[in-house]
Amino acid sequence: MTTRSARRTRRTLRAFGAGASVLLALSACSSSSKSSDSTAQVDVSAAAAASSKLSGTVTVFAAASLKETFTELGEEFEKAHPGTKVTFSFGGSDTLAASIKGGAPAEVFAAASPTTMKIVTDAGDASGTPATFARNQLEIATLPGNPDRIASLNDLTKSGLKVVLCDKTVPCGAATQKVLDAAGVKLTPVSYEQDVKAALNKVVLKEADASLVYKTDVKAAGDKVTGVEFPESSDAVNDYPIVELKNARNAEAAKEFIALVQSPQGQKVLTDAGFLKP
Structure with missing residues (x-):
């Protein structure tokens, strides 16, 4: 190799080395930046999770x-x-x-x-x-097995039948009055109760023969009562x-x-x- 060729080779190697150093530095900066961004994202996510707990x-x-x-x-x-x-x-x-x-x-x-x-x-x-x-609608709750053979609202007027209703000031009582008016049925209950569970409980305890309560309450009571549906219930959902x-x-x-x-x-x-x- 001539002296002139050797000089050119040395200059090329020096330039390559400098370029490689720059690329490595840029790569390191990029990696550091990505790492910082990732850490920041984790910190933000952690903060959001903490604030939402x-x-x-x-x-x-x-x-x-x-x-x-x-x-x-x-x-x-x-x-x-x-x-x-x-x-x-x-x-x-x-x-x-x-x-x-x-x-x-x-x-x-x-x-x-x-x-x-x-x-x-x-x-x-x-x-x-x-x-x-x-939404909810009414159903007649009777003693288990429906011994009084109640099949309609009008059957609640049978002589000697003890019927309990919700007080007219509570939603189940207001709905009851609405369906009774729609059916043209007048009842004289043995008591008015302050909420639907109290009305249902009178039947569960056999202190009443029937009551007008929500379908959901009849279902929740299981075999402690028997439910009787009636068409007028759709008038007061x-x-x-x-x-x-x-x-x-x-x-x-x-x-x-x-x-x-x-x-x-x-x-x-x-x-x-x-x-x-x-």
């Missing part, structure tokens, strides 16, 4: 007819959100609405009729607009609205519980119990 107690005021389904959904909610606790107050919707209006602390209200929900919304105690999540309350102390958990009730999972629990879809 629910905890604390959710207090739900709910119509008595929702006892079985909401208790089940409450257990599901606690499993899905460790660290949360769902507590319930079940009763007549009008009584619950009055308690909320009076300042009783709660996050969620689920009523058995829009009328009782209106007590809460008119008082300015609701956060947002109530949403209907289920109750919508069930739910809403987050304005002074909810655990608003995020309240929203998530309502979302569960409205979800396919929640709707399945409700329809399996006999509720109608909204």
Whole structure:
């Protein structure tokens, strides 16, 4: 090799080495940048997950007819959100609405009729607009086996038959009065009860021969009662609205519980119990 060729070779090698160094440096910067971006993404994701984690107690005021389904959904909610606790107050919707209006602390209200929900919304105690999540209709509950052979509303007027009804101020009582008026039937009950579970329990305890309650309550009672359907029940189907309350102390958990009730999972629990879809 000539001296001139050797010089050219040395210059080429030096240039190649410099270029390689630049490429390595750029590659290192790119790798470092990607690593930093990835770390940043992980940090953001972790922060988002931490901020979305629910905890604390959710207090739900709910119509008595929702006892079985909401208790089940409450257990599901606690499993899905460790660290949360769902507590319930079940009763007549009008009584619950009055308690909320009076300042009783709660996050969620689920009523058995829009009328009782209106007590809460008119008082300015609701956060947002109530949403209907289920519907329900009446059925006659009789003693097991239906020994009095009750087949219609008119049969409830039989002499000596002890019939119990829901008080007219609660949704099941208002619905009862509506179907009785539609059928032209007048009843003199032995008692008026403050919620549907109390009315049903009179039959379960054999303190009454029959009662007008929701289909879901008859189903929940199993073989403790026998249900008798009647066509007039379609004249008084109750919508069930739910809403987050304005002074909810655990608003995020309240929203998530309502979302569960409205979800396919929640709707399945409700329809399996006999509720109608909204």
